[in-house]
Amino acid sequence: MTSTTWTTAALSRDRLLRSLQDYGVYGALVVLLVVAVALNTGFLSAGNWRVQLFQLSPTLLVALGMALVIGTEGIDLSVGAVIALAAAVVPLYIGYGPWPALGIALLLGAASGAVGGSMIAFAGVQPIVATLALMIGLRGLAELMNGDAAKPVLDSTLLGLGENRVLGVPVMAWIALAAAVIAALVMRLTTFGRQLVAIGDNRSASRLAGLPVRRVLITVYVISGVLSALAGVLIVGHGAEADPANQGLNMELNAITAVVVGGTPLSGGRVRVLGTVAGALFMQLITAVLTQHNVHASYTQIVEAAIICFAVYASRERGTR
Amino acid sequence: MSATQLPEAGEDPYVLEAGGLAKSFAGVHALRGVDFALRAGEVHALVGENGAGKSTLIKVITGVYRPDTGTVRLAGKERSFRTPLEAQAAGISTIYQEVNLVPLMSVARNLYLGREPRRLGLVDLRAMHRGATETLERYGVRADVARPLHTLGLGAQQMVAIARAVQTEARVVIMDEPTSSLETREAHTLFSVIRTLREQGIAVVFVSHRLDELYEICDRVTVMRDGGVVHTGELAELSRLELISLMLGREQFTVRAEGATAFDTASHAARGDSRPALRAEGLDMRHRLHGVSLDVYAGEVVGLGGLLGAGRSETAKAIIGALPSDGGTVEVDGKRLHRRSPAGAMRSGVVMLAEDRKAEGIIPSLSVRENIVLAALPRMSRAGVLSAQKQDAVVKLFMDRLRIKASSPQQRVSDLSGGNQQKVLLARWLCMNPKVLLLDEPTRGIDLGAKAEVQTLIDELAHDGLAVLLISSELEELIEGSDRIVVLKDGSVVGHLNGDEVTEDRLLHALAAVPADAARGDQASISERGAAGVSAPAAEESAAAANPRDEEHER
Numbered sequence: 001m002t003s004t005t006w007t008t009a010a011l012s013r014d015r016l017l018r019s020l021q022d023y024g025v026y027g028a029l030v031v032l033l034v035v036a037v038a039l040n041t042g043f044l045s046a047g048n049w050r051v052q053l054f055q056l057s058p059t060l061l062v063a064l065g066m067a068l069v070i071g072t073e074g075i076d077l078s079v080g081a082v083i084a085l086a087a088a089v090v091p092l093y094i095g096y097g098p099w100p101a102l103g104i105a106l107l108l109g110a111a112s113g114a115v116g117g118s119m120i121a122f123a124g125v126q127p128i129v130a131t132l133a134l135m136i137g138l139r140g141l142a143e144l145m146n147g148d149a150a151k152p153v154l155d156s157t158l159l160g161l162g163e164n165r166v167l168g169v170p171v172m173a174w175i176a177l178a179a180a181v182i183a184a185l186v187m188r189l190t191t192f193g194r195q196l197v198a199i200g201d202n203r204s205a206s207r208l209a210g211l212p213v214r215r216v217l218i219t220v221y222v223i224s225g226v227l228s229a230l231a232g233v234l235i236v237g238h239g240a241e242a243d244p245a246n247q248g249l250n251m252e253l254n255a256i257t258a259v260v261v262g263g264t265p266l267s268g269g270r271v272r273v274l275g276t277v278a279g280a281l282f283m284q285l286i287t288a289v290l291t292q293h294n295v296h297a298s299y300t301q302i303v304e305a306a307i308i309c310f311a312v313y314a315s316r317e318r319g320t321r
Numbered sequence: 322m323s324a325t326q327l328p329e330a331g332e333d334p335y336v337l338e339a340g341g342l343a344k345s346f347a348g349v350h351a352l353r354g355v356d357f358a359l360r361a362g363e364v365h366a367l368v369g370e371n372g373a374g375k376s377t378l379i380k381v382i383t384g385v386y387r388p389d390t391g392t393v394r395l396a397g398k399e400r401s402f403r404t405p406l407e408a409q410a411a412g413i414s415t416i417y418q419e420v421n422l423v424p425l426m427s428v429a430r431n432l433y434l435g436r437e438p439r440r441l442g443l444v445d446l447r448a449m450h451r452g453a454t455e456t457l458e459r460y461g462v463r464a465d466v467a468r469p470l471h472t473l474g475l476g477a478q479q480m481v482a483i484a485r486a487v488q489t490e491a492r493v494v495i496m497d498e499p500t501s502s503l504e505t506r507e508a509h510t511l512f513s514v515i516r517t518l519r520e521q522g523i524a525v526v527f528v529s530h531r532l533d534e535l536y537e538i539c540d541r542v543t544v545m546r547d548g549g550v551v552h553t554g555e556l557a558e559l560s561r562l563e564l565i566s567l568m569l570g571r572e573q574f575t576v577r578a579e580g581a582t583a584f585d586t587a588s589h590a591a592r593g594d595s596r597p598a599l600r601a602e603g604l605d606m607r608h609r610l611h612g613v614s615l616d617v618y619a620g621e622v623v624g625l626g627g628l629l630g631a632g633r634s635e636t637a638k639a640i641i642g643a644l645p646s647d648g649g650t651v652e653v654d655g656k657r658l659h660r661r662s663p664a665g666a667m668r669s670g671v672v673m674l675a676e677d678r679k680a681e682g683i684i685p686s687l688s689v690r691e692n693i694v695l696a697a698l699p700r701m702s703r704a705g706v707l708s709a710q711k712q713d714a715v716v717k718l719f720m721d722r723l724r725i726k727a728s729s730p731q732q733r734v735s736d737l738s739g740g741n742q743q744k745v746l747l748a749r750w751l752c753m754n755p756k757v758l759l760l761d762e763p764t765r766g767i768d769l770g771a772k773a774e775v776q777t778l779i780d781e782l783a784h785d786g787l788a789v790l791l792i793s794s795e796l797e798e799l800i801e802g803s804d805r806i807v808v809l810k811d812g813s814v815v816g817h818l819n820g821d822e823v824t825e826d827r828l829l830h831a832l833a834a835v836p837a838d839a840a841r842g843d844q845a846s847i848s849e850r851g852a853a854g855v856s857a858p859a860a861e862e863s864a865a866a867a868n869p870r871d872e873e874h875e876r
Contacts, residue, residue, distance in 0.1 A: 190705045191698040198684045198695055205681050208643055208673065209696040209749065210664035269686045 020314045021263050025278045032282060036289045043289070050170060054238060056284045057172035058083075058231035060277060062251055063258040064176075064183045065224030067276045070259050072200040072220050073268025074127035078116055079228040079255055081138035082109050083248025086232025088142040090158070091151040091242045098157035102233050109229025110222050112138060117221030121214035131221075135252065142244035150243035153236050162237025172234050179227065184273040193271075196220060201269025257304070258283055261311040283307070335394075336361040336524045337413070337493050342381055342391035351377040353548045355391070359493060359524040364515055366535045366556060367528045369545035370568055370629050370794060375528055378545070379495055383415050384408040396492065414486030415495040422482055424471035429453035431470050432485050456484050459517075461510045476507030483514060487523070494518060495526040500534060501608070501630070512538050530630035531811055532561055532833070546570050561833035565628070569796060569829075596655050598788035599671065599757040604639045604649035606632075610812045613639075613649070617757060617788040622779065624803030625792045626828055632812035633792045634676050637759040640790075641666035641673045653757060667696060670756035674746055674763055676792070682746045683734050690716045690730035693748045719748035724774065740771025747778070757788045764798060776802060796825050808832065 036043045062079045069076045086105035093101040112134055119130040153159070164171045187193035195216050199206045207213050228251075236242050262279025264272045283304065290300045337359040344352040352374050359365055369375050380386045382393055384402025392399050395411055402408040405415065422431045429449045430437075438448040453466040460480045464473055470481065479499060486494050496515075500508045515538055518525055527539055535542065535556065542559065544552040544567045552559075552567050559567075597616035604613040610632045617623045625633045638644040640651050642661025651658045653669045666672070675681035684692055694701050694712050701711045716730050723744040727737055734745055743763065750758065760779065764772040779802060783789050793799045799806065806823055808816035808831040816831035818824075 189707055191702045191707060192705055194687075194691060194695070194698055194707065198687060198691075201684045201686050202680070205675075205684055206695075208641075208663050208675055208681055210667040211695070211698075212664065269684070 017314060021265075024311075024314055025262050025275055025282060029278050029282050029285075032285055032289065036285065039289070039293065043292075046168065048288075050165070050168075052284055052288055053170050053173040056280060057170065057176040058235050059251070059254050059258060059284065060176040060280045061179055061227045061231040061234075062224075063255040063262075063276050063280050064179055064273065065227035066252075066255040067259045067262070067264050067271050067273060068183070068187075068196060068220050069127070069224050070200075070256075070264055070266060071196055071268055071271035072217060073203070073266075074120065074200075074217070074220070075131065075256070075266075076116070076221060076224045077128065077131040077252045078112060078134035078138060079224060079231075080248040080251035081135045081142065082112050082225055082228035083232035083235060083251055084142035084244035085109070085112065085138050085145075086229040087236050087242040087247045088145040088244040090233060090236050091153055092145065094153060094155050094158070098155045101155075101158075102230075105229045105233050106226050109225035109227075109232075111225070112229075113222035113225025114218060116225070117218035120221065121217040139244070146242060146244045148245075150241045150245075152241050154240065158233065158237040159240055160237070162234055162239070172238065175230070175234070179230075180273060180277050187271050187273055192216065192219065197269055197271060199268075200271075254283065257308055261307060263311070263314070266312075279311075334360055336396055337382070338394040339378075339382060340392050340394070342378065342388045342393070344377055344381055344386055344388050350548050352381065352388070355545070355548070355550050356553075357382075357543055357550065358553075359526065360541075361492070361524055362519050362522040363540045364519055364525045364527055364538055366539035366542040367526055367545070368530070368535065368542060368564070368568060373545040373568075374548040375545055376497070377548075379415065379497060379526070379528070382408070383413055383495065409491075412490060412492035413495065414491040414493070415497065416479070416482050416486055416499055417497050422470055422478065422485070425469050427467050428457070428464060428470050428473065428481055429466040431481055432456065432466070432488065434485070456488065457481065460484050460514050474507075476503045476510070479503060479507070479511065480514070483511070487518060491523060493524045493526065495528075497528045498530070498630075499527075500529060500531065503608075508534070530628055532564065532628075533811075535564075536561070544568055562829060565829055565833050568628070597652075598654060599640070599790070600652040600655075601636070601640050602650050602652075604636060604651075605647040606635055606639055606644065606812070607647055608812075609635045610639060610646065613809065613812070613814055615790075615807045615814070617790050619756070619788050620783055620786050621804045622783045622789040622791050622802055624799045624806040624823075625790060625809060626799055626806045626818075626832065627809035628832060629794070630811075631809040633809055634761050635812070636809065637673050637761050637790065637792060640759060641671055643673070643675075667753060667755075670754070671759065672696075672750040672753055672755040672757070673759040674743075674750060674761060676761035676765070678739065678742055678746065678766070683742055685733070685735035687734060688731045689720070689725065689727045689734050689737065689745055692734045692745050693719060693730075693752065696749050697752050715752050716748075719752055723748055723751075723778065738768065738771070740767035740775075743767050743771065743775060747775070751782075755787065757790070758782065759790045759792075761792045762794065763791070764793070764795070796828065800825055800828065810834070 042048065062083075066076055066079065085108055089105050089108060090101050093104050116130050116134050119125040120127050161171055161175075166174060187196075195206070195211050198209070198211060199213055199216055203213065228248075231251075232248060235247050239247070258280035259276050260266065260279070261282055262272050262275030262277070264270060264275060286303065286307070287300055290303060291297075335358045337357075339355065339357040342352050342355040342357070343350070355374065355378055357378060367375050367378070377386065381388045384405050384407055387401075387403070393402070394400065395413065400411060402411065409415075423434070426434070429452075432453045433449050438445040438452065440448070450466050457464060457466065457480065460483065462473075462477045462480045464477060470478060473481070483494070483496075483499075499511060503511060515525055515527070527535070529535055539556050541554065542552070542556040542564070543550055544564065546568065547570075551570075598619040599617040600615075602614045604610050613632065613636050615623065615625075615636075625636060627633050635644060639646040639649070641663050642658075642665065643663050646661075651661060653671055656669070658665060658669055658671075663673075679685075684695065687695070690712060693716050697715065698707070701707055701715070713730075719725070720727070720730065725744045725748065726741050734742060737745065747763075763779065764775050767775070776798065779789060779791065791799065791802050793802070800823055803823060805820075806818040806828060807814055808818065808828065810832065815834055818827050818831065
């Protein structure tokens with residue numbers, strides 16, 4: 001008798017953890033909104049939302065790439081440095097027009113991803129080491145290319161990408177939304193999405209099943225690099241300056257946080273695109289709420305840390321199965 | 322057969338005595354009441370097939386696991402070790418298959434790790450290096466002890482591990498498959514070291530799957546099966562055939578029970594074709610395979626026989642390129658496979674059901690449906706976008722045909738029973754329309770009903786013209802399922818059983834065969850290599866001819 005009650009208790013705890021992992025982030029988001037509005041009805045104003053979306057969009061773009069990488073049981077620490085690299089090349093090539101400058105930035109992002117992905121797929125370097133090397137090297141390269149001071153960027157197209165609105169919503173947010181929809185469709189409907197998850201869940205079984213493990217790994221890092229470079233160009237457009245020494249700093253940590261809070265386990269084998277969107281939004285809003293209520297930045301960080309711990313605890317269930 | 326005990330003067334002749342050890346994991350009995358005793362100055366073989374409980378026994382003795390019941394007595398005193406460190410301090414040293422030393426530290430440091438000679442409170446490097454050099458020379462290793470350990474060959478590293486184990490004043494040294502990564506010459510050095518240990522009165526537990534080695538070095542033997550001890554005694558009193566029969570749980574020369582498995586014992590399609598569906602020739606893999614050759618024709622099931630560690634799984638993996646091989650060729654329908662890889666083999670129509678369902682088979686978090694179509698994804702999609710209809714059609718077909726019991730195709734595969742998981746994996750391979758199917762332990766760990774179904778299915782597939790290579794540790798399954806059997810031993814083909822020869826008796830004899838010339842190792846495998854490829858009956862004869870020598874207790 002005791003054993004059966006124990007089993008049901010364990011089962012329900014198991015189920016609770018699983019649903020916490022699956023839907024926790026949405027619930028938390030709703031609670032946060034209710035609290036924020038109760039404290040200050042101005043929170044719902046269009047102006048406030050625009051500010052939030054401007055800050056959220058680049059993080060979300062990077063987090064989407066990060067979610068795919070984490071789905072393969074990897075991690076990409078180089079995203080912040082790729083943003084810096086993109087920021088450094090924009091002023092150099094803006095003379096050819098905004099689109100060539102954007103294209104070159106994206107190309108460099110792809111190249112960075114290809115280098116990192118190849119180190120991981122062919123040389124068997126651990127993702128954390130390979131992308132750490134890129135993180136350090138690319139940031140240095142970006143600062144070298146740019147020189148000491150931040151450079152102003154006055155191209156109207158790029159500024160438009162960073163500042164304009166369509167239907168009242170920032171262009172940046174539309175871009176991030178489009179990226180999220182595409183990512184969700186890729187994960188749901190394509191061979192690539194299925195292979196990505198399989199490789200993250202059980203690599204040796206995937207290899208034996210004839211999956212193109214290396215190709216998928218490299219592609220994932222290339223996607224992450226391109227999305228980061230895109231985020232970098234948007235950041236430059238929004239700020240009207242290229243500042244590789246400061247732009248994209250800590251972006252890798254924000255992106256990983258969004259992914260983890262969104263319920264994607266770091267152990268791979270699962271990618272939650274909608275969860276990542278919610279995770280990024282949640283982290284953005286909680287920071288905003290705390291800041292708006294004059295909570296000191298140090299406490300904000302501590303709250304964020306607590307949220308991350310809780311998210312990791314909730315996703316722990318998978319590891320013990 | 323009970324051990325004839327020496328009437329020693331001392332009251333307790335045993336240095337280590339384990340009594341009534343039991344250990345279970347999640348309801349599965351890994352050890353059930355094991356008694357195990359070691360005398361000082363003996364080399365004691367511990368043998369058994371996979372899952373017999375050898376490693377669990379070692380781990381219980383060395384404090385890795387706590388036994389559920391039972392006692393361990395060391396030199397007459399009851400001991401209960403909580404960690405391997407405690408066991409080591411008490412004089413039980415273990416040398417594992419994989420050397421576990423610190424590869425980046427110097428040889429000398431490794432040797433003296435944790436008990437460095439001190440001088441004025443600092444490590445006395447000079448004394449340490451001198452001591453290490455002297456010690457290693459006694460074990461036949463001449464090396465610069467200041468260099469990092471990993472620069473030494475594997476054999477030398479093993480020696481360092483042994484030297485270390487013995488230096489820590491061991492009374493019992495447990496060696497878990499110490500020779501599996503050694504060259505023949507290195508193995509012989511190891512044996513002379515073991516003999517030295519024996520003379521010093523140290524008890525050595527020697528775990529190995531190589532019968533030749535056991536008979537060369539061991540005095541007594543304990544045979545385990547299914548978590549219990551089935552025999553303990555002098556090794557010399559036991560013929561190879563008896564030893565193997567004990568390990569596999571077979572009474573010698575008993576008439577086999579017909580129809581104990583679901584296989585149709587009738588032979589499959591006659592070999593009309595001139596060309597085999599699969600031909601592997603001269604597969605080489607360092608330490609593991611030596612020139613393995615075999616053919617499988619369409620419509621037949623070829624069994625791959627051998628004891629644990631004989632190289633059966635390695636052969637299958639070498640064929641599809643899942644493990645890199647050092648030499649050899651694979652042909653499918655006469656076409657040679659270049660640059661072997663699992664993906665390439667699959668494209669040519671060769672697929673393998675891996676032995677380890679969890680680690681190399683299922684993708685646990687994906688659904689039944691997603692697991693079935695995993696390998697066939699490119700065929701189920703257009704421009705990379707998956708077609709739901711195509712997937713559903715294939716999944717329905719195979720779930721019906723293989724009678725996969727799942728609440729729906731969307732159920733997570735990790736929630737299914739072992740048997741149904743295995744069927745999902747079979748479905749994954751069958752939907753690739755393979756020509757050659759390599760099955761590595763297809764029925765291990767699945768319930769009886771599913772087992773019979775899988776066996777029937779293998780039969781049907783062969784009838785339908787598939788070439789099947791069957792690896793199984795269950796003699797009945799292998800014998801009743803196979804049209805022919807290729808017998809492997811220590812990575813070489815040592816015999817072929819055709820037609821009427823496919824009997825338990827013949828298989829046991831082939832497994833027990835002593836190599837043509839008494840010396841083990843490369844010479845023997847070269848001669849076998851020649852015999853195996855060309856004249857199968859000759860190899861079989863020589864294997865049979867070697868048998869009478871068993872009864873004379875070869876040492």
